[in-house]
Amino acid sequence: MAIQDRKIGFLGAGNMGEAIIGALLGSGILPGEHICINDVNAERLSYMHKTYGVAPVRDNARLFAECDTVVLAVKPQQMTDVLGEISSGPEYGVGGRTLVISIAAGFPIRKIEALLYGPLDEDRARRMPIIRVMPNTPALVLAGMSGMSPNRHADAQDIEAAMEILGAMGKVIVFEEEKLDAVTALSGSGPAYVFYLIEAMTHAGVAAGLDPSDAAELTLGTLDGAVRLIQARGEPPEVLRRKVTSPGGTTEAAVNVLERNNVRRHIVDAILAAARRAEELSR
Numbered sequence: 001m002a003i004q005d006r007k008i009g010f011l012g013a014g015n016m017g018e019a020i021i022g023a024l025l026g027s028g029i030l031p032g033e034h035i036c037i038n039d040v041n042a043e044r045l046s047y048m049h050k051t052y053g054v055a056p057v058r059d060n061a062r063l064f065a066e067c068d069t070v071v072l073a074v075k076p077q078q079m080t081d082v083l084g085e086i087s088s089g090p091e092y093g094v095g096g097r098t099l100v101i102s103i104a105a106g107f108p109i110r111k112i113e114a115l116l117y118g119p120l121d122e123d124r125a126r127r128m129p130i131i132r133v134m135p136n137t138p139a140l141v142l143a144g145m146s147g148m149s150p151n152r153h154a155d156a157q158d159i160e161a162a163m164e165i166l167g168a169m170g171k172v173i174v175f176e177e178e179k180l181d182a183v184t185a186l187s188g189s190g191p192a193y194v195f196y197l198i199e200a201m202t203h204a205g206v207a208a209g210l211d212p213s214d215a216a217e218l219t220l221g222t223l224d225g226a227v228r229l230i231q232a233r234g235e236p237p238e239v240l241r242r243k244v245t246s247p248g249g250t251t252e253a254a255v256n257v258l259e260r261n262n263v264r265r266h267i268v269d270a271i272l273a274a275a276r277r278a279e280e281l282s283r
């Protein structure tokens with residue numbers, strides 16, 4: 001089914017749900033009438049309806065029955081309840097093929113299948129494709145990086161539809177599900193590491209005598225410029241780093257401190273800790 005013919009339902013319309021809906025409507029892929037949402041927060045539901053013209057459906061089971069594509073955008077700890085509500089709904093099991101896209105961190109496909117397929121006969125379960133996704137918050141400004149992983153029932157059209165939906169808010173890469181813990185650690189949590197670096201650089205600028213606003217502007221502009229430079233040149237980061245580092249100069253003085261304090265190893269350790277936590281949560 002082509003993306004513009006789909007009716008997409010969102011269970012949960014918080015930060016990430018809004019990011020996807022905003023991107024779908026902003027890119028013109030889908031009109032607001034093709035999107036419906038539910039959220040337990042009535043204020044949130046009303047805000048989404050007023051801002052984006054999407055239809056509120058105040059019942060998860062009914063929303064699931066009415067849509068051919070459903071995005072699960074609630075918190076991981078809310079997933080079991082939501083999947084239970086859907087699969088105990090009166091129309092569940094008699095409808096057609098529903099593409100389920102889950103963005104819940106650390107909630108594996110096998111758990112979604114167990115909760116969603118449990119009440120179904122084998123034939124209907126076979127027709128229920130599930131795609132697990134790990135997006136990140138730059139999706140809010142259409143600069144997201146998502147990893148996605150389809151289950152065995154997802155066909156080429158399902159994967160294409162999911163790539164179009166997620167592609168509206170940035171780049172998407174398909175992975176085996178076992179790689180999603182690493183994706184979570186690197187790009188899912190990744191914006192936080194960058195913000196941490198921004199905090200530290202800005203703090204250092206102030207400590208070195210700059211006004212906070214100048215320090216913030218220099219830090220952000222430098223990060224933005226460095227990313228653009230590496231993208232434009234296609235040179236490895238270590239080559240570009242050497243080009244900044246004059247022998248006996250200021251950069252060398254800074255990098256020597258980073259190396260002496262094993263900062264590189266600590267960053268690697270931190271990201272591996274996130275990957276281990278993602279793996280623990282998935283269990």
Ligand SMILES: NC(=O)C1=CN([C@@H]2O[C@H](COP(=O)(O)OP(=O)(O)OC[C@H]3O[C@@H](n4cnc5c(N)ncnc54)[C@H](OP(=O)(O)O)[C@@H]3O)[C@@H](O)[C@H]2O)C=CC1
Nearest residue numbers: 012013014015016039040041073074075076078104105135
């Ligand atoms: N934030 C991030 O960086 C990333 C988040 N994710 C994943 O995205 C998902 C959504 O995250 P985010 O948008 O930040 O979360 P939010 O809490 O902002 O959004 C979830 C929304 O769902 C509502 N909700 C709770 N229970 C139900 C229910 N039974 N039916 C309908 N709606 C319900 C919540 O209401 P209430 O607040 O009242 O509970 C809330 O408004 C999470 O699973 C997270 O793991 C993935 C990658 C990155």
Ligand SMILES: O=C(O)[C@@H]1CCC=N1
Nearest residue numbers: 105184187188189190
């Ligand atoms: O911190 C978390 O658990 C989630 C997953 C990736 C980003 N936020």
